[in-house]
Every structure is written in structure tokens, then in C-alpha cells.
Amino acid sequence: MSTDIGVWIAAFLTLGILSFLYKDNPFYKVSESIFIGVSAAYWFVYMIYNVIEPNLLGNLQKGEWWYAVAGILGVMMLFRLIPKIGWLSRWAVAFMIGTGAGLNFIVYLQSNVMKQIRGTLAPLNSIGNIMMIVGVITGLIYFFFSAEHKGLLGGAAKVGIWFIMVSFGASFGYTVMARISLLIGRMHFLFSDWLGLLH
Amino acid sequence: MGFFRGMLNLDRRIIFILIAGAVVVPLFIPFHLKMHPTPASQGLYNAVEKLPEGSTVIISGEYDPGTAPEIQPMMIGALKHCFRKGIKVILMGLWPQGPALEGQALQEVFKEKEFKEMNLQYGKDYVNLGYKAGGAVVIQSMGTSIPATFPTDMAGTPIEKLPLMKGIRNFNDITFVLDFSAGDPGTPAWVMFAHDRFHVPMAAGCTAVSAPMLYPYLQTKQLSGLLGGLKGAADYEWLTKSSGTGIRYMPSQSIAHLVIVIFIIIGNIAFFVVRKGEKR
Amino acid sequence: MDTRFWTKEKCKWRRKVLPLTAFIILLALWGTIRAQSPVDTLPPSPPTEVTAFDTPNDAGKNITINWKLSTDDGAGRNIVKGYDILRSESQEGKFEVVGSVVAGISTFQDDKVKNRRNYFYKVRAKDHTSSDSPTVGPVQASGQWYHKGKTVVLIFVVIFTALVIYFVESAKKGKKLYVRPIPGMDAVDEAVGRATEMGRPILYILGLSTISDVATIASLTILGRVAKKVAEFQSKLLVPCYNPIVMTVAQEVVKNAYLDAGRPDSYDESNIWFLSSSQFAYAAGVNGIMLREKTATNFYLGMFYAESLILAETGNIAGSIQIAGTDAVTQLPFFITSCDYTLIGEEFYAASAYLSREPKLLGSIKAQDWGKAGLIALIILGGFFASFHFDTFINLFTVGH
Numbered sequence: 030m031s032t033d034i035g036v037w038i039a040a041f042l043t044l045g046i047l048s049f050l051y052k053d054n055p056f057y058k059v060s061e062s063i064f065i066g067v068s069a070a071y072w073f074v075y076m077i078y079n080v081i082e083p084n085l086l087g088n089l090q091k092g093e094w095w096y097a098v099a100g101i102l103g104v105m106m107l108f109r110l111i112p113k114i115g116w117l118s119r120w121a122v123a124f125m126i127g128t129g130a131g132l133n134f135i136v137y138l139q140s141n142v143m144k145q146i147r148g149t150l151a152p153l154n155s156i157g158n159i160m161m162i163v164g165v166i167t168g169l170i171y172f173f174f175s176a177e178h179k180g181l182l183g184g185a186a187k188v189g190i191w192f193i194m195v196s197f198g199a200s201f202g203y204t205v206m207a208r209i210s211l212l213i214g215r216m217h218f219l220f221s222d223w224l225g226l227l228h
Numbered sequence: 229m230g231f232f233r234g235m236l237n238l239d240r241r242i243i244f245i246l247i248a249g250a251v252v253v254p255l256f257i258p259f260h261l262k263m264h265p266t267p268a269s270q271g272l273y274n275a276v277e278k279l280p281e282g283s284t285v286i287i288s289g290e291y292d293p294g295t296a297p298e299i300q301p302m303m304i305g306a307l308k309h310c311f312r313k314g315i316k317v318i319l320m321g322l323w324p325q326g327p328a329l330e331g332q333a334l335q336e337v338f339k340e341k342e343f344k345e346m347n348l349q350y351g352k353d354y355v356n357l358g359y360k361a362g363g364a365v366v367i368q369s370m371g372t373s374i375p376a377t378f379p380t381d382m383a384g385t386p387i388e389k390l391p392l393m394k395g396i397r398n399f400n401d402i403t404f405v406l407d408f409s410a411g412d413p414g415t416p417a418w419v420m421f422a423h424d425r426f427h428v429p430m431a432a433g434c435t436a437v438s439a440p441m442l443y444p445y446l447q448t449k450q451l452s453g454l455l456g457g458l459k460g461a462a463d464y465e466w467l468t469k470s471s472g473t474g475i476r477y478m479p480s481q482s483i484a485h486l487v488i489v490i491f492i493i494i495g496n497i498a499f500f501v502v503r504k505g506e507k508r
Numbered sequence: 509m510d511t512r513f514w515t516k517e518k519c520k521w522r523r524k525v526l527p528l529t530a531f532i533i534l535l536a537l538w539g540t541i542r543a544q545s546p547v548d549t550l551p552p553s554p555p556t557e558v559t560a561f562d563t564p565n566d567a568g569k570n571i572t573i574n575w576k577l578s579t580d581d582g583a584g585r586n587i588v589k590g591y592d593i594l595r596s597e598s599q600e601g602k603f604e605v606v607g608s609v610v611a612g613i614s615t616f617q618d619d620k621v622k623n624r625r626n627y628f629y630k631v632r633a634k635d636h637t638s639s640d641s642p643t644v645g646p647v648q649a650s651g652q653w654y655h656k657g658k659t660v661v662l663i664f665v666v667i668f669t670a671l672v673i674y675f676v677e678s679a680k681k682g683k684k685l686y687v688r689p690i691p692g693m694d695a696v697d698e699a700v701g702r703a704t705e706m707g708r709p710i711l712y713i714l715g716l717s718t719i720s721d722v723a724t725i726a727s728l729t730i731l732g733r734v735a736k737k738v739a740e741f742q743s744k745l746l747v748p749c750y751n752p753i754v755m756t757v758a759q760e761v762v763k764n765a766y767l768d769a770g771r772p773d774s775y776d777e778s779n780i781w782f783l784s785s786s787q788f789a790y791a792a793g794v795n796g797i798m799l800r801e802k803t804a805t806n807f808y809l810g811m812f813y814a815e816s817l818i819l820a821e822t823g824n825i826a827g828s829i830q831i832a833g834t835d836a837v838t839q840l841p842f843f844i845t846s847c848d849y850t851l852i853g854e855e856f857y858a859a860s861a862y863l864s865r866e867p868k869l870l871g872s873i874k875a876q877d878w879g880k881a882g883l884i885a886l887i888i889l890g891g892f893f894a895s896f897h898f899d900t901f902i903n904l905f906t907v908g909h
Contacts, residue, residue, distance in 0.1 A: 050241065050244045051241060061788070061789065061792060064788075065786045065788075065789050068786070069786070075324050079324060079359055079361065080361040084361065109753065122720060126720055132364070132365075132368070133364075134665075135658075135661060135665070136364075136420045136421070136424070136425070137420070138661055138664060138665065139420075139424055139658075139661055140416075140419060140420040140424045140450065141420075142664070143660065143661065143664070143905050144424065144448050144450060144905075145444060145448060146883065146886060146887065146890070146905050147448065147902065147905040147906060148444070148447050148448030148449075149887050149890070150887065150890030150891065150893070150894050150902045150905065151891065151894055152891070152894040152895040152897070153891050153892075153894075153895045154895060161447075162887060162888075162891050165887060166884050166887060166888070169880045169883060169884055170884070172853065172854045172855070172880065173877055173880055173881070174687045174688055174690075174854075174858045174873055174877055175686060175687070175688070175874060175877040176686075176688065177688045177689075178688065193852065194844075196440065197840060197841040197844060198841070199440050200437075200440040200837070200838060200840075200841050201841040201842075201845070203436040203437060203439050203440055203456065203457065204436065204437045204838070204841070204842075205485070205488060206436040206457050206458065206459065206481065206485070207298060207435050207436035207437045207457055207458075209247075209251065209480075209481055209484045209485070210297050210298045210436065210457060210458040210477065210481060211294070211295070211297055211298070212247070212248075212251055212484075213251050213255075213297060213458075213477045213480045213481060213484075214296065214297025214298075214473075214477075215297075216248075216251050216252050216255060216480075217255060217297075217473070217477070220252070220255060220256075226256075227255055227256065280610050280611060280612045280613075281610075282589075282590070282610045282611075283610050395607065395608060397619060397620075398619070400616070400617045400619070401607075403610075437838055438838065440837075440838075441837060441838065
């Protein structure tokens with residue numbers, strides 16, 4: 030059994046959260062509140078020392094004064110707390126959305142449209158390739174809103190939704206796998222680090 | 229009929245107990261499963277295997293303690309693989325907790341005799357540049373200059389004082405990128421900027437949740453390989469012939485999956501039988 | 509004949525010859541060994557076919573150097589450890605190492621140069637000793653305004669933007685743009701009606717994103733429609749919010765909807781309130797509301813993350829009618845399994861365009877449809893061309909770096 034107080038606290042909180050599976054109870058509420066409080070404080074401190082200090086104050090100290098522009102935009106974000114001048118925060122948001130859209134538009138088009146089309150243009154010489162092309166086309170038809178899903182278009186859309194559902198099924202399966210992995214990690218912690226029953 | 233009706237109204241706490249049992253029991257009674265690595269896992273292994281000795285690889289970590297059970301074994305596997313091949317490793321992260329977890333992974337690796345004896349030196353054989361906020365913008369900026377993006381390493385040592393970083397200017401001096409991510413910012417950003425824009429070959433590892441979203445990048449060869457979830461981690465351990473939590477957790481994972489599959493089948497049969505009964 | 513080898517006379521002679529012979533043999537042996545050992549001292553063969561040129565399609569200050577690997581790299585004597593790239597500003601001048609690469613690599617980009625200045629390069633293959641390639645140059649770096657490799661991207665951008673502008677403008681001018689009815693949307697009225705019959709409230713979740721997220725904006729549009737129905741039927745609408753700014757906008761939207769329905773007196777601002785900005789605390793709070801208030805209908809429209817299943821599963825246990833819509837691909841499977849209707853990805857946006865008839869939304873839905881039709885045509889054509897190995901067409905989609 031562990032002699033580390035940190036491990037004991039972690040084990041208590043883990044069990045507290047897991048107890049929700051039985052039903053809502055005070056242990057769960059305590060664990061959850063601690064979790065929320067600690068993470069808020071953690072992020073606050075982390076942001077100051079790892080973002081604001083090195084990226085803004087550090088650069089200003091080096092005499093790179095143009096970082097002050099970013100600093101001012103950052104402060105403008107906080108103006109939304111004062112209703113009278115709240116509109117000023119929109120400038121900062123507009124700046125972020127504008128640069129973000131400009132940067133991402135081309136990159137998305139290139140990586141997620143052009144390269145993916147290029148990947149879809151495969152010779153129709155194997156079942157895999159044919160399935161892929163049929164899946165992509167019928168999937169696109171399902172998301173076609175300018176015409177009602179009737180006749181040939183309706184049939185294609187139906188095939189499309191089947192493909193989409195199969196991919197959701199795969200996605201669901203993967204998520205179950207991920208959740209089980211996390212549970213295994215926690216169980217291993219409880220039985221190994223805390224109770225010392227596993228080696 | 230009564231049985232099926234009972235199954236449909238089963239108290240979910242019974243399911244929770246069964247799943248807990250399926251997870252815990254194999255931890256105590258370990259048995260070995262033969263692994264059949266997926267082509268995606270094999271792709272990542274082959275890509276790293278092909279790198280020449282002395283090349284420089286960036287390993288980026290975008291995960292936190294919550295997702296570490298899935299990602300950490302991949303990170304440890306990648307470090308071992310690179311060190312064995314004499315590859316120089318630059319660690320970094322786009323999530324705040326990533327680099328700290330990478331540090332823990334290094335500690336795990338050096339606990340093993342094989343790697344302890346290699347006598348690898350910080351600054352010469354590997355460095356940890358730490359976390360940088362900004363996601364995709366950080367990668368974009370690394371394309372112009374890595375020293376300008378990371379003026380110091382995680383401990384605050386100026387980058388010029390690290391022998392490994394001498395001669396590293398931007399992605400032109402990086403042979404390969406390995407990205408291990410649990411979400412956003414993560415692999416898509418690396419693909420779009422490091423691979424598509426600065427054409428560094430790369431491979432990735434991710435949580436099982438995000439694997440289906442990243443598969444299209446494999447098919448278009450924007451990723452050379454992909455480790456998906458704990459199974460991917462176990463594959464990698466199997467391929468690199470090392471032991472780790474990936475393979476160790478696999479029996480629990482498999483039994484839990486089996487229990488879930490059985491419940492899905494029973495649930496579906498029960499659903500149809502009960503519905504048929506009600507129609508009559 | 510004296511056959512004895514060691515006669516006195518012969519002995520004398522041989523005593524002189526033998527050591528000499530031995531010496532000569534040893535000398536010869538040493539010579540042979542020496543002749544074979546220069547493996548370590550002979551330099552590797554130099555890299556060949558070195559070319560240096562201005563890196564194309566960049567902002568300048570960058571020269572690319574390519575070469576053919578030394579014949580002793582990966583083949584031959586296989587002794588090359590790596591290459592140094594040397595640069596000088598004159599042909600005969602002093603060459604300095606500007607970079608190195610490991611063996612097997614045959615390209616390097618020198619980004620420490622100035623534009624419009626002459627440079628000369630050599631590549632050095634390294635072992636214990638080294639050998640240099642002939643000098644190449646002069647070469648100058650310069651920036652380009654236009655990236656030739658991205659012409660296809662430009663064409664796509666121009667066509668798509670033109671389509672969006674065209675359809676938005678036509679919608680503004682009052683042209684009727686058809687958008688097909690979306691199944692989940694027809695269920696909205698029915699769901700509101702049911703809640704009224706049961707005398708229980710309706711819960712509307714706007715997702716966990718900010719006001720700048722398109723998903724949140726689409727969700728607010730649908731909220732307006734739902735609120736109007738609720739006002740007409742005189743039932744109760746609960747909107748717990750995750751983001752304080754989204755909350756203020758939601759209050760405006762609902763207030764206007766009640767006004768439109770002619771019942772501004774029934775509007776109660778306290779039913780649209782801020783709950784929490786912490787993901788799982790918010791999920792826990794909403795779960796409590798569902799169980800306490802016994803909501804008849806739950807709407808989950810907007811951006812969702814890992815809390816999606818926790819919310820939808822609780823609603824499902826409570827027996828509410830549930831309608832979800834999101835473009836968070838990873839969360840869609842959970843909504844599909846636990847909700848009665850789910851708007852998948854773009855359907856969610858189309859639904860908001862369908863309900864609001866807002867020209868910008870309608871126009872972009874139309875433009876996207878045309879974009880999709882174009883893609884389908886390209887994929888079909890591409891499939892045929894690829895089958896007949898007509899690669900020129902396929903290579904059109906290969907974007908240059």
C-alpha cells in the first residue's frame with residue numbers, strides 16, 4: 030500500500046468520481062467540486078507563466094515593442110466585462126477571426142479538399158476503390174439540399190446514409206475502446222500505485 | 229420472453245460491475261495475446277525504422293493526464309525506437325501538460341537497463357523544448373525558424389547552448405515528425421502545416437476517439453502511419469519487441485470488448501423479440 | 509652431385525640469401541597490406557551533378573542545392589557519414605560550411621542568403637577524409653509574388669467565392685432558393701406540441717462553444733423558431749447557458765420570438781440563465797435540471813464535446829423526446845443512438861437556413877451544393893481517367909509546395 034499522501038488523495042478522488050455510477054452522492058459532489066476548482070486555478074497560473082510571461086512580457090522586455098499591439102488586443106477582450114465599452118472586444122474578436130480565416134482557408138482547401146480529392150481519384154480496379162468512390166459520392170449526395178431526396182437521388186442518398194452510419198459505427202467502437210483504455214489506466218492506478226497489489 | 233424483457237430493463241449497474249470485472253481480473257491474471265499489427269501501425273514502425281542514424285526527429289505531445297493511458301505507451305515506444313536507432317529527438321508539445329508527460333516517459337525509458345547503458349545525454353541526444361501556446365500558428369512559425377519559436381528549452385536553457393539544436397533552423401533540418409495527440413490542436417494541424425506546407429514526412433498516434441477522423445490522411449499518404457488508441461500502442465510495442473502497458477492492458481481491453489459485444493448482441497435480439505411480441 | 513643442402517659452402521651463401529629473401533617477402537607482404545588498407549584513408553568519391561537554384565515559389569532569401577549521392581553512400585565502399593554544404597560569394601573565394609545533412613540525403617535549402625547577390629556552392633562528402641564536388645554558380649535568390657504550384661487552389665477559391673456571392677445576392681434580391689425539408693425540423697413543432705399537452709417544460713441547449721462559432725449561430729437561429737412555437741402554445745422554455753455572451757444573445761432572440769408571436773408578457777428572462785463554464789460541471793447541472801423539471805423535450809443543437817453522451821443518455825433515461833444537431837463528427841454517433849432525431853453535420857446548417865430564410869445562409873447552402881455537384885463530377889471523371897492511367901488529369905489536383 031502506498032505511503033505517498035498524493036496517491037491517497039488521487040485514489041480517494043478517483044473512487045469519489047466512480048461512485049456516481051452507483052448514484053449521485055456527496056462524495057461525488059465533493060470530488061467534482063475539487064476537480065473544477067483545482068483545474069480553474071491550475072489553468073490560471075499556467076497561462077500566466079507559460080503564455081503571458083514568455084510570449085508577451087518576455088518579448089516586450091527584449092524591446093520588441095510591436096508585441097504591445099497584441100497585448101492591447103488582449104486587454105480589449107476583457108472589455109466585455111464592462112457593458113458600456115463591451116463593443117470594443119469585438120475588434121479583438123474580429124482580428125482573431127480574420128487572421129484565423131485567412132490562414133485556414135487556403136490550408137483547409139489544400140489539405141482537406143484538394144489532397145482528399147486527389148486521394149479519391151483511384152482506378153476502379155478493386156472492390157476497395159469502388160466502395161470508396163461510391164461512398165464518397167453517395168455521402169456527398171446525402172448532403173445535397175437543393176433537391177428533394179426522390180427517385181435516383183433518393184436512392185443514392187439512402188446508400189450514402191448507410192455509408193455514414195457504418196463510419197459512425199466505427200467511430201462509436203473506437204470511442205468505446207478509448208473509454209475502456211482510460212478505465213484500465215485508472216484501475217491499474219488503484220491496484221498498483223495505491224494498493225500495491227499489482228507489479 | 230421474460231428473459232428478453234428483463235435484459236432490456238437491466239439495471240445498468242450490473243453492466244458496470246461486469247465491465248469492471250472484465251477490466252480488473254485480467255490485470256491480476258495476465259495472459260499473452262498474439263498481436264496482429266494493423267497496416268496503419270506497421271506504417272509508422274516502418275517509417276521510423278527507415279530513418280538513417282543521426283537524423284533528427286521532432287516528437288510532439290498533445291495530451292494530458294486524462295488521456296495518458298492511451299498515449300503514454302506510444303510516446304515511450306517511440307522514444308525507445310528512436311534511441312535504439314541512434315536518432316536524435318526533439319520533444320515539444322502544443323498542449324501545456326504534453327512536455328511534462330514526455331519528461332515522465334523519458335524517465336520510464338531510462339529505468340530500463342538497455343537505455344540506461346546507452347548513456348544518452350540531454351542536449352546532445354535529446355532535448356525537450358516544452359510547451360508553446362498557439363496551436364497551428366506555432367507549427368507555422370517553426371517552418372520559418374525553430375530557434376525563434378523556441379528561444380529556450382523547457383528548463384529555460386537558451387537554445388544556442390544545446391549542441392543538438394546547432395544547425396537546426398527550421399523544418400528543412402528535421403527528418404521526420406511524430407505527433408501524439410489527444411485532440412485539438414493536434415495531428416490535423418501538423419498535417420496541414422508541417423507536412424503539406426513544409427513537406428516534412430510525418431506519422432501520428434492518437435486516442436481511439438480521434439482515429440476515424442485521421443484515417444483519411446493515411447489513405448492520401450499525408451501520414452506515413454497511425455497508431456490508434458491502446459491497440460495501436462500495443463502494436464507498436466509488439467513491433468519494436470519491447471514490453472509496456474500497451475501489451476499489458478490488451479487482455480483487459482479485449483475481455484471488456486467481448487462483454488460489450490455480447491451485450492450488444494443480446495440487447496438487439498431482445499429488442500426485436502420484444503417488439504415482435506408486442507405487435508402480436 | 510652433392511645433394512646435401514647444407515654443405516659448408518652452400519651454407520655460407522644461403523645464410524646471406526635467406527634473410528634477404530625473407531626481408532623481401534616481408535616487404536612485399538607489407539606493401540600488399542598497405543596497398544589494401546587505404547580504404548580508411550582514401551576519401552569517398554565526391555557528390556556529382558550538383559545544382560543550385562533559387563527556391564521556386566517562395567518569399568526569397570532561399571537557395572536550393574541538389575546533388576547526386578556519392579557512389580560510396582549506401583553503395584560502393586559505403587563510408588560516407590554525411591555531407592557539408594559550402595558557400596562562397598566568389599568562385600575562387602573562401603568557402604564556408606553553411607549546413608550539413610546526414611548520409612542518404614541529397615538536398616539542402618540555404619536560407620541564410622541575401623536576395624540578388626551571387627553565390628557559389630560546393631558539396632563535400634565526409635568520412636575521416638572528405639572530397640568536394642566541383643563548384644557551381646553563380647546563383648541568386650529572389651522572391652516570387654505568385655506561387656505557381658497553387659494555381660489550382662486559386663481556381664477553386666475563385667469559383668467557390670463567385671458562387672457564394674452570386675447566390676447570396678440572388679437571395680437578397682428575393683429569388684426563391686429551394687432547400688429541401690429536413691426530417692428533424694418537421695419534428696420540432698410536434699415536440700413542442702407534445703410538451704404543451706403534457707404540461708412540462710422544453711429544454712434547449714446551445715452547445716458548448718462561443719458566439720463566434722457557426723454552430724452556435726445556427727443554433728440561435730433555430731432557438732428563435734422554437735421559442736416562437738413555445739410562445740404560441742404557451743408552454744415553458746428553459747435555456748441554461750455555458751457561455752455568458754451566448755446567454756445575452758439567447759435572451760434577445762427569445763424575447764424577439766415572444767414579441768413576434770404577440771405574447772411579450774409571457775417572456776421570462778430568468779428562464780435563460782448562465783449555468784457554468786466548466787464542461788462537466790455544466791453537464792452535471794443540466795442533468796439535474798432534466799431530472800428535477802422532468803422536461804418533455806430536449807434540444808441539443810450546437811457544438812458538443814465529450815459531455816454529449818452524458819447529457820443525451822440522461823435525457824433518454826428520463827424518457828424525453830430528444831432532437832440533436834451538431835457538426836462535431838466524434839459526438840454524432842452518441843446523439844444518433846440516444847436521440848429521436850439527429851441533424852447530421854451540414855443538415856444542421858441547412859435546417860437553420862431553411863427556417864430563417866436568411867439570404868447569407870441560403871446563398872451559402874446553395875453555393876455549397878454546386879460545389880458538391882462539381883466535386884462529384886470531378887471524382888467520377890477522375891475515377892475513369894485513373895482507370896485508364898491518364899495521369900495528367902489527376903496531377904491537376906497535386907498542389908505544389
